[in-house]
Amino acid sequence: MPDLFVNAMPDQTGSDEPHAEQPYTTNSHARVYPSRPEKIYLYGNCLIDLLQPEAGLDALKLLEREGIEVVFPEQQTCCGQPAYTSGYDDEARTVARMQMDIMSEEWPIVILSGSCGGMMHHHYPSLFKGLPEEQQAKYFASRVFEFTEFLVHILNYQPEDQGNHQTVAVHTSCSARREMNVHKTGWLLIDSLKNVVRKVHDHEFECCGFGGSFCVRYPDISGAMVNDKVKAITDIKPDRLISADYACLMNINGALDFQGYELKGTHIASYLWERTSKQAAGENNA
Amino acid sequence: MPEQIPMQNLSFNQRVDRDLNNPALRTHFREAMDFLMDKRSHSFTDDEKLQSLRELGSSIRKRALSKLPDLLEQLENKLRDNGIRVHWAESSKEANQIVLDIAQHHGAKTMIKGKSMVSEETELNECLEQEGIHPVEADMGEYILQLAKEKPSHIVMPAIHKSKEDIAKLFEQNLDDCEYTEDVDTLIQAARKELRKQFHSADIGLTGVNFMVAETGSLVLVENEGNGRLATTVPKVHIAMTGIEKVTEYLDDLPPLLTLLTNSATGQAITTYVNIISSPRKGGEGGPEEVHLVLLDNGRTIPFADEEMRQTLQCIRCAACMNHCPVYTRLGGHAYGATYPGPIGSILSPHLLGLEATKDLPSASSLCGACSEVCPVKIPITDLLRRLRHEGVRKLKKDEEPVIRGHGAKYTHTEKLAWGSWSKLYSSPALYRTFAFSASMMRGLTPSKMKGWTDYRTTPKPAEKSMHALIKQHRKARKGEPL
Numbered sequence: 001m002p003d004l005f006v007n008a009m010p011d012q013t014g015s016d017e018p019h020a021e022q023p024y025t026t027n028s029h030a031r032v033y034p035s036r037p038e039k040i041y042l043y044g045n046c047l048i049d050l051l052q053p054e055a056g057l058d059a060l061k062l063l064e065r066e067g068i069e070v071v072f073p074e075q076q077t078c079c080g081q082p083a084y085t086s087g088y089d090d091e092a093r094t095v096a097r098m099q100m101d102i103m104s105e106e107w108p109i110v111i112l113s114g115s116c117g118g119m120m121h122h123h124y125p126s127l128f129k130g131l132p133e134e135q136q137a138k139y140f141a142s143r144v145f146e147f148t149e150f151l152v153h154i155l156n157y158q159p160e161d162q163g164n165h166q167t168v169a170v171h172t173s174c175s176a177r178r179e180m181n182v183h184k185t186g187w188l189l190i191d192s193l194k195n196v197v198r199k200v201h202d203h204e205f206e207c208c209g210f211g212g213s214f215c216v217r218y219p220d221i222s223g224a225m226v227n228d229k230v231k232a233i234t235d236i237k238p239d240r241l242i243s244a245d246y247a248c249l250m251n252i253n254g255a256l257d258f259q260g261y262e263l264k265g266t267h268i269a270s271y272l273w274e275r276t277s278k279q280a281a282g283e284n285n286a
Numbered sequence: 287m288p289e290q291i292p293m294q295n296l297s298f299n300q301r302v303d304r305d306l307n308n309p310a311l312r313t314h315f316r317e318a319m320d321f322l323m324d325k326r327s328h329s330f331t332d333d334e335k336l337q338s339l340r341e342l343g344s345s346i347r348k349r350a351l352s353k354l355p356d357l358l359e360q361l362e363n364k365l366r367d368n369g370i371r372v373h374w375a376e377s378s379k380e381a382n383q384i385v386l387d388i389a390q391h392h393g394a395k396t397m398i399k400g401k402s403m404v405s406e407e408t409e410l411n412e413c414l415e416q417e418g419i420h421p422v423e424a425d426m427g428e429y430i431l432q433l434a435k436e437k438p439s440h441i442v443m444p445a446i447h448k449s450k451e452d453i454a455k456l457f458e459q460n461l462d463d464c465e466y467t468e469d470v471d472t473l474i475q476a477a478r479k480e481l482r483k484q485f486h487s488a489d490i491g492l493t494g495v496n497f498m499v500a501e502t503g504s505l506v507l508v509e510n511e512g513n514g515r516l517a518t519t520v521p522k523v524h525i526a527m528t529g530i531e532k533v534t535e536y537l538d539d540l541p542p543l544l545t546l547l548t549n550s551a552t553g554q555a556i557t558t559y560v561n562i563i564s565s566p567r568k569g570g571e572g573g574p575e576e577v578h579l580v581l582l583d584n585g586r587t588i589p590f591a592d593e594e595m596r597q598t599l600q601c602i603r604c605a606a607c608m609n610h611c612p613v614y615t616r617l618g619g620h621a622y623g624a625t626y627p628g629p630i631g632s633i634l635s636p637h638l639l640g641l642e643a644t645k646d647l648p649s650a651s652s653l654c655g656a657c658s659e660v661c662p663v664k665i666p667i668t669d670l671l672r673r674l675r676h677e678g679v680r681k682l683k684k685d686e687e688p689v690i691r692g693h694g695a696k697y698t699h700t701e702k703l704a705w706g707s708w709s710k711l712y713s714s715p716a717l718y719r720t721f722a723f724s725a726s727m728m729r730g731l732t733p734s735k736m737k738g739w740t741d742y743r744t745t746p747k748p749a750e751k752s753m754h755a756l757i758k759q760h761r762k763a764r765k766g767e768p769l
């Protein structure tokens with residue numbers, strides 16, 4: 001069928017190729033990374049704090065084991081993204097300002113969630129554009145690193161896998177990929193676990209449908225998206241599902257559980273800790 | 287495919303409900319979008335090259351928009367010198383009236399049309415029919431829709447929601463001597479035979495325009511079927527219709543823009559036909575005796591006035607953003623309820639129609655950013671969606687000029703209050719701690735009915751101890767302090 005008629009009859013031209021790997025394109029220029037710091041700030045994100053706190057603790061233990069002094073500012077709350085994406089800029093700024101104030105030293109800020117990282121690294125500078133805090137926001141943004149990005153590019157972390165053979169599906173958050181440009185670091189870490197096989201699922205590049213308030217404002221669209229995601233993941237029957245973004249995990253896990261699947265996604269910090277520490281093997285995730 | 291219910295009778299959510307629950311439509315769009323995504327990715331294999339081409343495309347469009355008034359003036363002068371008549375239309379109604387006047391001046395009864403989304407935007411066909419002029423859509427997709435009495439669901443492939451079976455039935459019912467067949471070639475030949483007749487008898491040819499070149503006074507039109515070539519050469523009058531933003535400065539700007547357009551749209555290095563029209567017929571040549579250009583504003587000057595929103599006008603209508611959009615893929619184009627669906631529609635329609643009528647469009651997105659990632663002219667679509675959300679919930683300050691019609695259309699006092707208390711909670715560590723503490727303590731009581739969430743997911747339960755608490759405990763344990 002020649003191209004010219006696809007506009008009339010698309011189903012004549014359907015291709016049978018799997019839609020597993022979309023050639024990712026990069027929007028931002030490669031970042032220049034600082035050398036290994038002695039001290040960092042750990043930023044947990046509000047969802048991890050309340051819903052999956054072990055991931056935060058595992059990240060902290062892992063970083064400490066690598067000889068990094070971890071500062072966990074007690075006053076941290078939320079990056080401001082929910083208000084920002086809903087269009088409430090003033091409210092977002094109030095919350096963002098606070099996070100900038102409590103993490104003002106020169107240390108890198110390591111974020112356990114790609115979407116909060118995207119908010120702080122990518123959007124803070126525009127949120128404060130033209131305001132007195134603009135410079136502060138830019139400086140803050142320049143010190144923000146997503147967890148896997150920090151492990152790979154700054155610590156050159158090489159996990160020593162102690163676990164049994166497992167297959168793993170990976171979900172990368174859209175913000176990590178498109179705002180932080182760090183989709184490959186998660187894969188890299190998983191791939192460096194010698195007993196773990198990473199399996200690619202259908203439309204892996206596609207959004208899981210969370211989108212913050214989107215999932216409750218347009219529940220059926222979001223529901224259709226997360227159902228497709230669950231199907232794609234369960235179709236490849238992975239032993240584990242891993243993501244570096246707890247917001248996506250909360251969404252996907254909720255749908256997995258709703259549909260009666262045993263599979264439950266794990267934050268990459270917990271997974272890495274689990275695979276590399278003998279004591280943790282059974283403790284973090286069944 | 288169920289009967290198309292007139293869009294204006296349904297709310298956005300009702301349309302979403304209708305189309306999400308149509309399994310055939312869902313599968314159909316998924317397959318079609320996969321096909322188009324593959325086409326694009328197979329033609330852009332070198333990422334570095336693609337990125338520099340996008341950079342170039344974006345700068346060409348930005349440059350043109352930065353001089354828009356001057357370029358339009360230059361274009362008008364050049365076109366006039368070349369013998370093409372230029373008409374300015376502020377609204378859809380004005381644009382349609384101009385076309386009608388030209389048609390009536392020539393005593394036209396029929397008009398053969400190449401693909402033109404702008405004529406969809408102005409609802410030209412309805413207007414012509416009322417005045418007894420019969421428009422015939424000559425683009426295969428548009429022709430199918432005209433027979434089916436439906437609107438486009440995609441800006442490049444307007445009938446993409448139609449299956450082969452739908453089309454077979456439609457042709458069987460509407461074309462002379464066309465029996466039901468699912469053989470695509472036979473179907474296409476049947477339609478082409480019918481259209482050929484119309485080309486020769488039509489009084490006027492009307493088409494859209496992809497680019498207008500100010501330097502040379504040329505109209506550029508790309509297509510694959512040859513209907514554009516015929517519509518611009520066979521009838522004795524050709525009317526081109528387009529938006530004011532489609533102007534580019536130099537002829538040299540064309541090659542990169544065309545490469546970006548056709549590769550992004552259909553994965554083609556170049557389309558089968560590239561028509562560059564720079565004058566009516568001269569001397570013994572073929573071609574129309576008269577060429578007209580109708581330039582439509584219809585709200586485009588609104589985003590033009592705002593530096594950030596102006597980027598909306600960089601669009602070259604390749605449709606890559608909708609092909610890659612997870613929401614469009616699930617809904618198809620009709621649910622959007624506007625001429626331009628998908629991400630580009632969601633940032634453009636609020637300017638054309640006002641935020642009041644389109645307030646759901648900027649919000650119905652997970653802001654995943656697939657659109658911005660593929661846009662060949664680097665429109666920051668997600669940033670613009672967010673900006674429109676912001677304008678939708680913002681009340682204008684005293685004496686402030688509105689940047690869009692329907693400012694604050696989504697503003698509600700309750701939501702403003704809710705975000706107010708949200709920001710109080712999250713900017714006060716003490717309050718947040720108390721909240722986190724009580725959330726953890728009451729985890730057994732988490733309301734299991736969170737609106738929208740629980741139809742598809744179980745509710746997450748707050749952990750027994752927050753990360754704050756766990757880390758504190760861990761540190762105490764390490765120091766050997768009591769827990």
Ligand code: SF4
Pocket residue numbers: 600601602603604605606607608629630657660661662663664665
């Ligand atoms: S916004 Fe970009 S991707 Fe979408 S149609 Fe326009 S040019 Fe193409």
